Structures are given as structure tokens and as C-alpha cells.
Amino acid sequence: MGTIKKGILGGFSGKVGTVVGSSWKGIAYMRSLPLKVKNPRTEPQMNQRSKFALSLSYLKPMTELLRVGWKLYAYKQSAFNAATSYMIANAIKGNYPNYSIDPTKVLISRGALTPAVNAMAIPVSGAINFEWDDNSGLSSAKPTDKALLAVVNTNKSEAVFNAAGAQRSETAQSLSMPANWTDDSVEVYMGFVSEDGREVANSVYLGSFTVA
Numbered sequence: 001m002g003t004i005k006k007g008i009l010g011g012f013s014g015k016v017g018t019v020v021g022s023s024w025k026g027i028a029y030m031r032s033l034p035l036k037v038k039n040p041r042t043e044p045q046m047n048q049r050s051k052f053a054l055s056l057s058y059l060k061p062m063t064e065l066l067r068v069g070w071k072l073y074a075y076k077q078s079a080f081n082a083a084t085s086y087m088i089a090n091a092i093k094g095n096y097p098n099y100s101i102d103p104t105k106v107l108i109s110r111g112a113l114t115p116a117v118n119a120m121a122i123p124v125s126g127a128i129n130f131e132w133d134d135n136s137g138l139s140s141a142k143p144t145d146k147a148l149l150a151v152v153n154t155n156k157s158e159a160v161f162n163a164a165g166a167q168r169s170e171t172a173q174s175l176s177m178p179a180n181w182t183d184d185s186v187e188v189y190m191g192f193v194s195e196d197g198r199e200v201a202n203s204v205y206l207g208s209f210t211v212a
Helices: 043-069 079-090
Strands: 012-016 019-024 027-032 092-095 098-101 120-124 127-131 146-153 158-162 172-176 185-193 204-210
Touching: 043 079, 043 092, 043 098, 043 146, 043 158, 043 185, 079 092, 120 204, 127 146, 127 185, 146 172, 158 172
Parallel strands: none
Antiparallel strands: 012 019, 019 027, 092 098, 120 127, 127 172, 146 158, 146 185, 185 204
């Protein structure tokens, strides 16, 4: 039971209902009791935590790229959180606890800018080469749009990316792969961002490849 020391408007010590009174260096203060969660490990909670952890392992290595690719959706949340929410809702398959990621449904960038056309990835010794058509002038596509390129190594939870790559009109770029990635399987993506950074295109999935 709490003890009120100076009348109803004074400080008190102990617990009164859902409030705890105490003092520090002569200053009286109150704090609310923490809410008690009967079962913090319910199935829905474990489902969500598992999906979040899986998404985090895939996206975290690309944090800087996602800040560009998802900047248009960073409203009342970070760009990274927007990408994570999308991934949890659209790119996780299976049932708890056996969830997995569908790489074909992951987006490294999202927006209304005209996306890449006929894009492809070609593994060569120590690198991944990207090629695409110059579709400048088609809808909102401009020759100065910058390529967003990403290669994700899920086994190592690492990624190689370029958030301001070659222009759309250049139709090609290469990304060097780490030496210790040789023979690893990787997932490859490509998007575009306008030169002024105000427009972003939905990324396209280019496939799964083995690093040469």
C-alpha cells in the first residue's frame, strides 16, 4: 500500500493502483506499472518475429541502397522499414517455422518511373555484368536516369550494390564480386532513379546466378 506524505497533492511512496510513487534526491516522482503480457510468445507474435528476422537478414546489407530505392515511401517510417514491411507482406512464403524468401518478389526500389526493359545479368570471372535496353523517351524514362544495381549473397548475408550507377542511355555496367564469393549463389536486381533523385522505378529481378 502507498503512503501519501504531504496530503493528496504531495508526493507518496509505494504502489497506489497502477501507479508507483518514489523519490530521488528529494524529488518526488510517479511512474506507471509496466503492462503484464500473459504470453509474449504467442503464435502470431512468433510468426511476425520470424518473418521480420528473415527479412532483416536479406535487406540489412543493402540499407544504403534501400534509402534511395524506397525514399518515396519513407512517410512516417524509414525507407528501410518501408522495404521491410513490403517484403514481409509479399515476399515471405511457407508456414511457421519454415519460412523462406521468394527472391522474385523482393523489390530493392519502388516507384512510378519507367523500369528497365530487357535487362539481364551475365556472370563473368570476378564480376556480374548488367545489360539493358535504352528505353529513354518511353513514358517517364530519361537517358540520364541512374541504374540501381544489387547482388545479394543470402548464404553470407552480404550484398554488393551501386545506388548511383551508369545512366539508362549507357545500357551496361559491371559490378565486381568479392573473391570469397566464388561459386556462391546470388540473387540479382536492377532499378532506376532519376538524376535529381525525385523519381524511382520498380526494380526488376534478373535471376539467381553462381559467381564465377
